[in-house]
Every structure is written in structure tokens, then in C-alpha cells.
Amino acid sequence: MEQFLKLINQAGLSSQVVTDLSLVVDDKHITHGCIFNVKVDRKNFKLFVPSPLHEPLLADGKKPLLKEIIQIKEVMLLK
Template sequence: MEKLLKSLVENKMLNQPISKFILLIDEQGKEHGALFFIEVGKRNYKLTVPHPHHIALIKNGLPTAKQIVYHQEAMLLK
């Protein structure tokens, strides 16, 4: 997560809205969170935020990279 944060700061992308994300929904239609895709340079990072915490991030439009990375429930996937 520190490497992602450093890359975002270097590329001045912390306040950029993140438009690539999907909701994680099972076959019964139950939400399990959201998966955010952050592209920094040539690298792609995937961060997941579990339910119900993802709702606060997306209810007012697109979240910024800073909001996602600094969210206490965010998890970086490899």
C-alpha cells in the first residue's frame, strides 16, 4: 500500500477521481463490497472495500484515489 501511495503522490494523482470500479455481488444479489482499479503509470492496482463501507465512498459520485487508499477498510490485492 505504501508503494501505491508513493506512486500516487509522485504522479499527482491523489485527488483524481477513480472511475473504474465494480460492485461485488453474489448470485443471490447480495452486495459484498466494491473492487476499485487504480492505474498509475504502467502499473494497475486493485483495492477492495467490503460492504457496507463501500457505500459511503460511492454514494456522492466517484471517489478520489485518496479517499480509497486512506479508507481504513481498504485492502490492496496482489
């Protein structure tokens, strides 16, 4: 996660709008969170924000900024 944050700061992408996202929904239609796909220097990173913390990021159909996502303490970087 530290390397990811370093890449974001070096590239100056913290104010980038994240448009590529997927909700994580199980077979009982329960939403468990959201995966945000972020591309930095030809690499793709996936950030998982658990439920219910993802809901304010997506409220009213808005797209979150990368800095809003990484400020959440519970965010996880997936491999």
C-alpha cells in the same frame, strides 16, 4: 500497500477521480464491497473496499477521489 501509496504521492494522483469500478456481488445478490481499478505508471492496481464502507463513496452516483478510497482503514490492495 506502502509502495502503492508512494507511487500515488510521487505521481500526484491523490485527487484523481476513480471511474473504473466493479461491485462484488454473490449469487444471492448480496453486495460484499467494491473493487476500484487504478492505473499508475502503466500498472493497474485493484483496491477493494468492503461493504458497507463502499456505500458512502458511491452515494448519489458520485465517483470517489483516490484519496477518499485510501483513507479507509479497511481498504485492501489486491494482486
